[in-house]
Amino acid sequence: MAPVIGYWNLRGAVEPIILTLKQAKASYKLRVYKLGDAPDFDKSDWLNEKHNLGLPYPNLPYYIDDDVKLSQTVAILRYLGRKHGFNGASDSEITRCDLAEQATAELKLFLFSAWRTHDDEAKKQIAEVVPAKLAQYEKFLGSGPFVLGEKLSYPDFFNYSIFDYIRLYDASLIENHTAIKNFLAKFEALPNIDTYIKSDKFSRMPVTGPMYGWGGSA
Ligand SMILES: N[C@@H](CCC(=O)N[C@@H](CS)C(=O)NCC(=O)O)C(=O)O
Numbered sequence: 001m002a003p004v005i006g007y008w009n010l011r012g013a014v015e016p017i018i019l020t021l022k023q024a025k026a027s028y029k030l031r032v033y034k035l036g037d038a039p040d041f042d043k044s045d046w047l048n049e050k051h052n053l054g055l056p057y058p059n060l061p062y063y064i065d066d067d068v069k070l071s072q073t074v075a076i077l078r079y080l081g082r083k084h085g086f087n088g089a090s091d092s093e094i095t096r097c098d099l100a101e102q103a104t105a106e107l108k109l110f111l112f113s114a115w116r117t118h119d120d121e122a123k124k125q126i127a128e129v130v131p132a133k134l135a136q137y138e139k140f141l142g143s144g145p146f147v148l149g150e151k152l153s154y155p156d157f158f159n160y161s162i163f164d165y166i167r168l169y170d171a172s173l174i175e176n177h178t179a180i181k182n183f184l185a186k187f188e189a190l191p192n193i194d195t196y197i198k199s200d201k202f203s204r205m206p207v208t209g210p211m212y213g214w215g216g217s218a
Pocket of ligand 1: 012058059071072
């Protein structure tokens with residue numbers, strides 16, 4: 001049976017996992033959990049199953065393939081990286097993947113927390129933090145285009161989603177970042193990714209949930 005990925009009907013944290021599987025041409029099934037409308041945003045579709053799936057740390061997204069039962073986005077990405085050959089080979093490549101993975105996990109957490117309220121304070125924080133973080137990526141990627149140069153690795157799938165979310169939020173934030181723009185263009189030109197993002201299975205929105213101040217509307 002194909003592995004099952006569970007998540008809400010939004011791009012959020014699941015997209016890098018889906019992109020990895022698309023690039024690997026690996027089959028999977030999506031279990032999309034229904035999120036209720038405002039004001040309650042009922043999560044019972046998920047909560048009714050949450051503790052019955054055999055996940056050691058029940059959460060969304062999850063990845064279940066027989067005995068392999070994973071949650072935690074980065075753990076899933078690392079696993080798929082090993083399984084499908086999107087990982088570092090030498091110590092220095094592995095270390096670059098570690099750095100990229102953690103920097104992006106941190107930025108994702110920051111952005112989703114700011115987009116949750118998207119009030120004046122959150123907007124101020126985004127304006128302060130994001131340009132400085134993107135400048136670090138720009139330097140880190142260098143001539144890239146990917147984290148490991150020409151070789152695709154699992155943090156690239158994570159980076160793509162976060163950079164694209166930022167581009168959707170405010171394209172001017174990446175306008176002066178040549179390496180990030182080059183990364184986005186090269187990633188989107190990968191044939192399997194190109195096919196996916198041009199298909200009716202892909203939608204740029206929603207990025208976040210309906211309870212978010214930004215990114216929740218389709
Ligand atoms: N550390 C976890 C956080 C996962 C998380 O916050 N999941 C959100 C959606 S992005 C959720 O709705 N989880 C369901 C739950 O908490 O039961 C990860 O990186 O995957």
